[in-house]
Amino acid sequence: MKDICIIGFGLAGMAVTRHAEMRQMSFDVISDGSQMSSKVAGGLLNPVSVKRMKPVWQVENFMDYARSYYSDLSKKLNTELFSEIPIQVYIHNTEQENNWYEAYDNPRIKPFINPKLNENSSNSGLKTNLLGKINANLVTLDDLIASYTKTLIEENIFISEKFNYQKLIIEKDFVNYGNNKYKHLIFCEGFGVSKNPFFNDLGIYGNKGDYLIFHSEELKLKTIAKAKYFIIPLGNHLYKFGATYQREPLNHNPSETARKQMTEALDKMIAVPYRITEQICGIRPTTRDRKPILGTHYKYKNLHILNGFGSRGVMTSPKLGHDLLEHIFNGKPLDKEVSIQRIYDRT
Numbered sequence: 001m002k003d004i005c006i007i008g009f010g011l012a013g014m015a016v017t018r019h020a021e022m023r024q025m026s027f028d029v030i031s032d033g034s035q036m037s038s039k040v041a042g043g044l045l046n047p048v049s050v051k052r053m054k055p056v057w058q059v060e061n062f063m064d065y066a067r068s069y070y071s072d073l074s075k076k077l078n079t080e081l082f083s084e085i086p087i088q089v090y091i092h093n094t095e096q097e098n099n100w101y102e103a104y105d106n107p108r109i110k111p112f113i114n115p116k117l118n119e120n121s122s123n124s125g126l127k128t129n130l131l132g133k134i135n136a137n138l139v140t141l142d143d144l145i146a147s148y149t150k151t152l153i154e155e156n157i158f159i160s161e162k163f164n165y166q167k168l169i170i171e172k173d174f175v176n177y178g179n180n181k182y183k184h185l186i187f188c189e190g191f192g193v194s195k196n197p198f199f200n201d202l203g204i205y206g207n208k209g210d211y212l213i214f215h216s217e218e219l220k221l222k223t224i225a226k227a228k229y230f231i232i233p234l235g236n237h238l239y240k241f242g243a244t245y246q247r248e249p250l251n252h253n254p255s256e257t258a259r260k261q262m263t264e265a266l267d268k269m270i271a272v273p274y275r276i277t278e279q280i281c282g283i284r285p286t287t288r289d290r291k292p293i294l295g296t297h298y299k300y301k302n303l304h305i306l307n308g309f310g311s312r313g314v315m316t317s318p319k320l321g322h323d324l325l326e327h328i329f330n331g332k333p334l335d336k337e338v339s340i341q342r343i344y345d346r347t
């Protein structure tokens with residue numbers, strides 16, 4: 001019998017897998033390609049909510065933890081998929097300028113932003129006069145997931161298939177799935193949870209995000225730039241631009257509306273020619289209170305969930321993957337703000 005079966009290998013499943021590995025536990029991962037959120041995500045680890053110039057939720061709890069997690073994971077996988085990169089924020093008017101200086105007086109933001117605003121150089125290709133700088137990080141998620149998956153396949157512990165809920169037999173102290181027995185099952189299916197009969201009543205809903213990939217020889221951007229959307233350099237004169245938020249329709253077809261919104265915004269952000277080469281999208285698993293959901297099923301003590309990461313999975317999933325395993329195997333209580341209990345208490 002193995003300790004855990006992990007269902008889904010996006011950011012959530014990856015965090016559980018990594019912590020299970022570090023604890024030298026035995027496990028299998030079962031994942032299919034039905035959800036794309038982590039694969040298409042920008043991979044930004046950004047401590048500041050730019051729109052409101054406020055620190056993001058529990059930044060002190062999550063930011064440093066995430067940085068050392070991705071840096072260790074990059075070393076383990078022998079890749080360079082994690083980097084420091086500033087975000088240059090467009091400052092359009094005096095109000096935004098004042099907000100920036102006010103934010104710098106906030107001790108929770110101070111460590112992450114530059115006190116001074118910089119003049120934009122005339123040949124940058126960016127349409128703005130002033131820029132503010134945030135110290136952020138970037139994770140190349142599609143490569144990270146591909147590289148980690150490869151090592152798990154080599155170890156014979158990654159099963160590339162759809163999990164069939166009908167085949168699950170739950171016993172008192174373990175579960176049977178196919179020919180395998182596990183002490184615990186941890187569901188990390190992202191928006192795929194809507195098909196999970198054990199956890200589809202937690203109010204996790206989808207929010208679709210589209211990105212454009214564009215090519216521009218003239219844009220010489222080495223940092224991330226942010227006005228309405230983010231421009232993220234990918235190398236070889238390619239850039240990722242977005243992402244949008246759409247409640248409907250929740251499918252994986254690139255949206256025409258999103259494309260229009262983004263091209264209009266890109267025209268306002270850059271002053272050089274570009275060519276769109278691709279449009280990609282994914283569905284964020286989102287919750288009403290915008291907090292992740294983790295914990296144990298109210299009836300089945302060997303079924304657990306890690307989900308609801310919304311638009312900030314890069315920062316919060318590493319620490320919460322750790323906290324969930326501490327909860328399951330060492331009985332450590334979960335933070336009430338993220339515990340599944342808050343949802344059960346409401347119903």
Ligand SMILES: Cc1cc2nc3c(=O)[nH]c(=O)nc-3n(C[C@H](O)[C@H](O)[C@H](O)COP(=O)(O)OP(=O)(O)OC[C@H]3O[C@@H](n4cnc5c(N)ncnc54)[C@H](O)[C@@H]3O)c2cc1C
Nearest residue numbers: 008010011012032034035038042044163190192209313314
């Ligand atoms: C366009 C876009 C941009 C984003 N940018 C950022 C960003 O810059 N920074 C940030 O922090 N966050 C960002 N996010 C949000 C972030 O990507 C999500 O919080 C995160 O991907 C959620 O991860 P997850 O593992 O819960 O879900 P997912 O990534 O959806 O992974 C779930 C996995 O489970 C698999 N699965 C589902 N059901 C089954 C089943 N029955 N059997 C087997 N496998 C199954 C799926 O195929 C998938 O592989 C972005 C999201 C989008 C869509």
